[in-house]
Amino acid sequence: MAEGVLFNIAEGMIKSLGSPALQEIGLLCGFKDELQKLTNSVSTIKNVLLDAEEKQAHSHEVRDWLEKLKDAMYDADDLLDDSSTQLLRQQVMTRDKKAKQVRIFFSKSNQLVYGLKMGHRIKAVRARLDEIGNDQIKFGFTERLIVKHEFEHRKREDTHSFVREGQVIGREGEKKAVKELLFDYNVEEIISIIPIVGIGGIGKTTLAQYVFNDDEVKRHFELRLWVCVSDPFDVKTIVAKLIESATKKRPESLEMDLLQSQLRAETDGKLYLLVLDDVWSENRGTWLKLEILLSGGRKGSKVLITTRSKRVAEITGTMSPYLLGGLSESNSWNLFKKMAFKDGEEPKNPKLVEIGRVIVQKCAQVPLAIRSIGNYGIEVEVLIHLWAAQGFLHSSYGNRHLEDIGREYFMDLLWRSFFQDVQRDGLGEIIKCKIHDLIHDLAQSVADSLSNIPALLPKANKMRTLLLGIPILPGIDDYINExxxxxxxxxxxxxxxxxxxxxxxxxxxxxxxxxxxxxxxxxxxxxxxxxxxxxxxxxxxxxxxxxxxxxxxxxxxxxxxxxxxxxxxxxxxxxxxxxxxxxxxxxxxxxxxxxxxxxxxxxxxxxxxxxxxxxxxxxxxxxxxxxxxxxxxxxxxxxxxxxxxxxxxxxxxxxxxxxxxxxxxxxxxxxxxxxxxxxxxxxxxxxxxxxxxxx
Missing domain, CATH: 3.80.10.10 (Ribonuclease Inhibitor)
Structure with missing residues (x-):
């Protein structure tokens, strides 16, 4: 993907081009102007990469353009890396070699030869990028800004409580099971807290909406409240949203004492249903502060929580979590038809049906969040080091270690259930994991289509990653042996x-x-x-x-x-x-x-x-x-x-x-x-x- 690969490469190149060290050697050796021209070329291309990535799904021409661009960008990146390597070698020589050798290395003749050679190489690669970049005009690409994600704040777009019954496919059984929990009075607690747990995208919010809008539920509960929590878990913000949900008005004051008083006035003595959607916080103390304010409702009141984390369910729930699994095969197909085909009707073309069935088999039967089967145990530290080696990790502020940023990337992917089955060391640090089955199946299906990779390996002289020690693709073992x-x-x-x-x-x-x-x-x-x-x-x-x-x-x-x-x-x-x-x-x-x-x-x-x-x-x-x-x-x-x-x-x-x-x-x-x-x-x-x- 452009955003994941080319965009990263472009950002890394711009950062390298602007580095004081490269600017210094460019000035010293006479190719600083060429560096600035290359910066302008890369910046122009970077601005349209996101749009090109989206359009390539519908255009073979755009896909071909991105392939040519990728090849040129890799060459340009390698060229800049050559200059950076030269600087590192100078540092080593300056540190350890004799003064005479250093003077020879930095002599005017050496600077001139190196500068001419590098200047020509930069000019050539820039001309190639400009030629490819000029083709973007005919595609009509528009500039887009990439959204930088802060992994400490996994804020998503706010959800709401409404869903039309006809929009929900295949969750009647789950709806019935959750309703039974809501109507259950055989509990000791005045307020029962029921977590719905499942992986990202499996339909937790949809199920909560489905239950929230049920006619029996509407008649049963005197008051129904809905709040999208996400992260951070801020008690004052949640209380203000609860008041707004109950009164349909924003609170006039955000003073915590007035807010808690107003919330208790709305909920105390009433039989209420509260949905807290998308809860991430594992801070038990913060949760207790909110729970105290909600404890004045009438016995039988229920709090329904949706979360991806079993840890959150353990901290908050007074009842066993409801583990939401995937759709059945038939319901998966029905949903796929609705999304992929006109009017939700199965196409007459049997080839399209066959392709659709394969996609459903690979992607729709989502397993529970916790499963024990994987394709391969991944060392998290090694994974992060590989990301760093490919330039996927960038520190945009402060002097943070790339490894810490990589750990945040990993944790975000883990929270989104891309990874699973983690192993921890004695101090609780995650050291190993497995890839999620759906992602494994997708990767495997892609790998199966690349049957010629072993034969092409020796010719792939621009390859950036070669993992001969760990067989990944079918046939790679045979290739290594042969x-x-x-x-x-x-x-x-x-x-x-x-x-x-x-x-x-x-x-x-x-x-x-x-x-x-x-x-x-x-x-x-x-x-x-x-x-x-x-x-x-x-x-x-x-x-x-x-x-x-x-x-x-x-x-x-x-x-x-x-x-x-x-x-x-x-x-x-x-x-x-x-x-x-x-x-x-x-x-x-x-x-x-x-x-x-x-x-x-x-x-x-x-x-x-x-x-x-x-x-x-x-x-x-x-x-x-x-x-x-x-x-x-x-x-x-x-x-x-x-x-x-x-x-x-x-x-x-x-x-x-x-x-x-x-x-x-x-x-x-x-x-x-x-x-x-x-x-x-x-x-x-x-x-x-x-x-x-x-x-």
């Missing part, structure tokens, strides 16, 4: 294959039984995400991997044979996540990891034996000083090697790091029982004082 042979045969991954995908942002080779990572990995200069985890036979990584200055995530978890990290790992200056769980053969950390100031994940840090004059320098506790962005788990092993100098531990400054877990390990074989050793250990522990928020 063309790469990284399973049973343990043959190395082809240098040619890897180097042919030079546009990759994400590469997954986990669980692939490879013994050696090809040196060509260093040519993937756009790479942001590299997963080599669970390859027990990898002993060393190629030095070329440290050329990946854009790399954000490097997963090496459970590479049990890995002996050491490359000496120049400190050159991975964009690295945010270094996964080393289960790397039991690692003997030490390389020197200089403290330069990776963006690092957030470093689960394992191993102190080696003190270096001799002839040995390579190794990482020390003082190298942790600059890593103030570390979060999650930090496990420091080999502390026995720092026993002789416990004061060094203070330089790690653990108290500045927002860790959740901290593990400190000495080798028991090296334990000493002397008073001096015990005193040193105590001093070492004291100097490794963690942050007060440690869980």
């Amino acid at each position: 063309n790469i042979a990284i399973h049973e045969s343990n043959k190395p991954v082809s240098n040619t294959l890897i180097s042919s995908f030079k546009c990759l942002r994400a590469l997954n080779l986990s669980r692939s039984s490879i013994q050696k990572v090809p040196s060509s990995i260093g040519k993937l200069e756009h790479l942001r995400f590299l997963d080599l985890s669970r390859n027990a036979d990898i002993k060393l990584l190629p030095a070329s991997i440290t050329k990946l200055q854009n790399l954000q995530t490097l997963r090496l978890d459970f590479c049990r044979g890995l002996k050491e990290l490359p000496e120049d790992t400190r050159n991975l200056i964009s690295l945010r996540h270094l996964g080393l769980n289960g790397c039991n053969s690692l003997t030490h950390m390389p020197y200089g990891l403290g330069k990776l100031i963006a690092l957030q994940t470093l689960a394992l840090y191993i102190l080696g034996k003190k270096k001799s004059r002839l040995s390579k320098p190794k990482g020390e506790l003082r190298d942790l000083d600059g890593l103030d962005e570390l979060r999650g788990l930090l496990w420091i092993k080999g502390l026995e090697h720092s026993r002789s100098s416990p004061s060094e531990a203070k330089t790690a400054n653990l108290e500045r790091k927002q860790l959740r877990h901290l593990m400190l390990e000495w080798d028991p074989k090296s334990s000493e029982e002397s008073d001096k050793a015990v005193a040193n250990d105590e001093q070492l522990l004291q100097n490794l004082q963690p942050h007060l928020n440690l869980k």
